[in-house]
Amino acid sequence: MTTTVTAAVARGTGDPLTIEHLQLDALRPDEVRVRMVAVGICHTDAIVRDGVYPTPLPAVLGHEGAGVVEATGDAITTVAVGDHVVLSAAYCGHCRQCRSGRMAYCENLFAEDFGGRRRDGSTAFSSAEGPVSSHFFGQSSFATYANVMENSVIKVDPDLPLATLAPLGCGLQTGAGAVLNELRPEPGTSLAVFGTGAVGSAAIMAARVAGCTTVVAVDIHDSRLAMAQELGATHTVNSRENDVVEELRKITDGEGLQFALDTTAVPAVLRQAAEALGIRGTLALVGAASPGTAVDFEIGSSLVKGWTFKTIVQGSSVPQVFIPHMVELWKQGRFPFDKLIENYRFDDINTAFADSANGKTVKPVVVF
Incomplete structure (x- = not known):
């Protein structure tokens, strides 16, 4: 019927x-x-x-x-x-x-x-x-x-x-899960989020839940950067107005980022994120791109950094487990x-x- x-x-x-x-x-x-x-x-x-x-x-x-x-x-x-x-x-x-x-x-x-x-x-x-x-x-x-x-x-x-x-x-689970389920930053670490739409905003909130003490929001919209600060970002960078890599080096006192999460899937943004990593840093991509999209990374001088690049789907979540976790964090005012x-x-x-x-x-x- x-x-x-x-x-x-x-x-x-x-x-x-x-x-x-x-x-x-x-x-x-x-x-x-x-x-x-x-x-x-x-x-x-x-x-x-x-x-x-x-x-x-x-x-x-x-x-x-x-x-x-x-x-x-x-x-x-x-x-x-x-x-x-x-x-x-x-x-x-x-x-x-x-x-x-x-x-x-x-x-x-x-x-x-x-x-x-x-x-x-x-x-x-x-x-x-x-x-x-x-x-x-x-x-x-x-x-x-x-x-x-x-x-x-x-x-x-x-x-x-x-x-x-x-x-x-989907979107909020992807951003929060990428941080809490996959990257798992230790308390006191640095993490930058490139693109502060819904996915990136969820990642920023999750970074504060994880105890990151340097949380940087990178975007081209000042309104979204202002919201990112309200949600827990400690620093913001408008990528239209600044040299992103230079700003991130200043924010991290020259050490570079320990973690970077890209939600844009824009090759030029991914290159910037990779360049801003410190030694043993990790760059993760959650943004969706057209099949065949490629990005090139510098692998000469960056070889000695021992850095990692990974892709993450759906926040590496089991939805029946992770969604109730996000609900509880929201009820506590932490998400x-x-x-x-x-x-x-x-x-x-x-x-x-x-x-x-x-x-x-x-x-x-x-x-x-």
Whole structure:
């Protein structure tokens, strides 16, 4: 039996989303039907809409959903009808990486999160014109209702506001997890974040949680740098107005950074971050770039620094473990990510995308 839902559909590469009525198919045994309350807008939604990543269009995107469980498939054991849930990335659960607790590096990541179909090839959404890609990140939460994969569902306290918790599913988890799960800086260390959107802001907050005493925000928007200071940055650098490497050397008394996190995936920015590292420093990339994007690092004189470069996916998180940790930090006032959020009506979803792209809003959240 199908259900009529309202969804924001990406129909053409680079085109605005269109609000449409679609048919949602019957719930499968391993799925959870969720009534969406809110969903965050993430850069990954934009680059898929624009054809950078391979989800087939038309598609219902959205991967930072939050809502209430309306029904559960026969095989579901982790949630029940009426539970409040936050939604995150999907993973296969049976590959070597998943079995080792490294779900963020699932060997089937592209199929699970970007494939636009269930494993049997079916789609949950359809229109009069035909199938519409579904199960984006296991959820496709730009819709009033969705059939969601069980491993994308994280139960949360029903007394907490779902419109606030929604962005924890991807961007904030990526930034905070990159610091707390992967880089793991020791107290008293230095860390710079390049790009202070939602991901970078989460990394700044996490750096203070970890005990970093030098936390530098690097960006081109003074408004975002001011917010970064409010969230815990000890120093800021406007990269349009300053020699970034020179400023970072001054801030670290000539020693260079111990940790640098790039959220931009801009090759020139990555080179600056590498140059600003000190001996045995670590540079990590979390920003998404087009396939084939390359960056060159100096490996002559920098060889003696013994520095490390690594890429990080989804904050190296197990969402069912790490999202509750972020919620608890927020409740304690140590992870004030709610300061980044601006709410939008569902009909204004394209405005939310535009405000995110131009820097007006750090983290747009669409409320149904």
